Structure formats: structure tokens, C-alpha cells
Amino acid sequence: MKFTKLVFVSVLIVVLVLTTSAASNLDHRQDTTDFNDTIMDSSEYSSAQGRWLLQNKRTRRVTCNKFPGICDAKGSPGPQCCKKKCVNILTDRHNCGKCGKKCKYNEICCKGKCVNPSFNRKHCGGCNNRCSNGEFCVFGLCNYA
Numbered sequence: 784m785k786f787t788k789l790v791f792v793s794v795l796i797v798v799l800v801l802t803t804s805a806a807s808n809l810d811h812r813q814d815t816t817d818f819n820d821t822i823m824d825s826s827e828y829s830s831a832q833g834r835w836l837l838q839n840k841r842t843r844r845v846t847c848n849k850f851p852g853i854c855d856a857k858g859s860p861g862p863q864c865c866k867k868k869c870v871n872i873l874t875d876r877h878n879c880g881k882c883g884k885k886c887k888y889n890e891i892c893c894k895g896k897c898v899n900p901s902f903n904r905k906h907c908g909g910c911n912n913r914c915s916n917g918e919f920c921v922f923g924l925c926n927y928a
Contacts (some may be wrong), residue, residue: 874910 847864861871908923
């Protein structure tokens with residue numbers, strides 16, 4: 784009987800020692816995590832401060848409605864000005880032929896007109912891809928009947 788009590792008490796002591804050592808390791812990991820969180824909070828503060836500084840910085844943006852000549856500059860998307868953006872009304876799907884004229888989902892803008900490249904013989908598969916005489920445009924490919 785004394786032997787079983789001795790074994791039980793020794794097992795209980797071993798379990799308590801392991802539990803306290805595991806708990807101290809967890810506390811150490813938690814301290815490290817708190818330290819990393821503190822660093823993260825610090826960087827969030829500096830980025831928030833940076834955003835605040837950017838909000839107060841006034842930048843002047845040049846738009847084509849006030850300066851239409853910028854659409855003629857090299858590298859501009861197009862020579863026309865639509866809704867404060869330079870566009871090419873001959874190829875732009877959202878301003879096809881004139882400002883604000885949108886092509887349908889399955890259409891593209893070719894020479895200022897909305898066309899369906901899947902079935903249009905003059906623009907089969909893309910702008911200015913003509914099918915030969917006797918050919919039909921089927922799903923963007925020229926085929927014989």
C-alpha cells in the first residue's frame with residue numbers, strides 16, 4: 784500500500800513539473816508574440832501617419848477638360864477628351880464613335896462603329912479582318928459555306 788502511494792505521489796510530482804515547464808514556455812512565446820504585436824502596432828501608426836500626410840498634400844491633376852492639348856501629347860491614349868480622359872473614339876469600347884457611346888458585351892469598336900467580330904465579314908475575329916468572297920464569318924473565323 785505504501786508503495787502504490789509512493790508511485791502515485793511521484794507521478795503527480797512529475798506531471799506538475801512538466802505542466803509548469805510547459806506553462807513557462809507558453810508564457811515566453813506569448814511575450815514574444817506581444818513584442819511582435821507591439822512592433823506591428825508601431826508600423827501601423829507610422830503608415831496611418833503617412834496616409835494622413837498624403838491626405839493633406841494637395842496635388843494638382845491635369846485633366847483634358849481644362850487642358851485639351853494634353854490629349855495630343857506623345858503616349859496619350861487618344862486625341863479626344865471624354866469625361867476628363869483622353870480616348871480614341873475609333874477604338875474605345877466605352878466611347879465608340881462619340882463620347883459615352885458604349886458597345887455591347889460581345890462587340891468591339893472598329894473605325895468608330897460597334898461590330899460583332901464573331902459574325903461580321905468585314906471585321907471577322909478583329910478589326911479589318913475581311914473574309915474573302917464566298918466565305919462567311921463563323922465565331923471569328925472565315926469559313927466556306
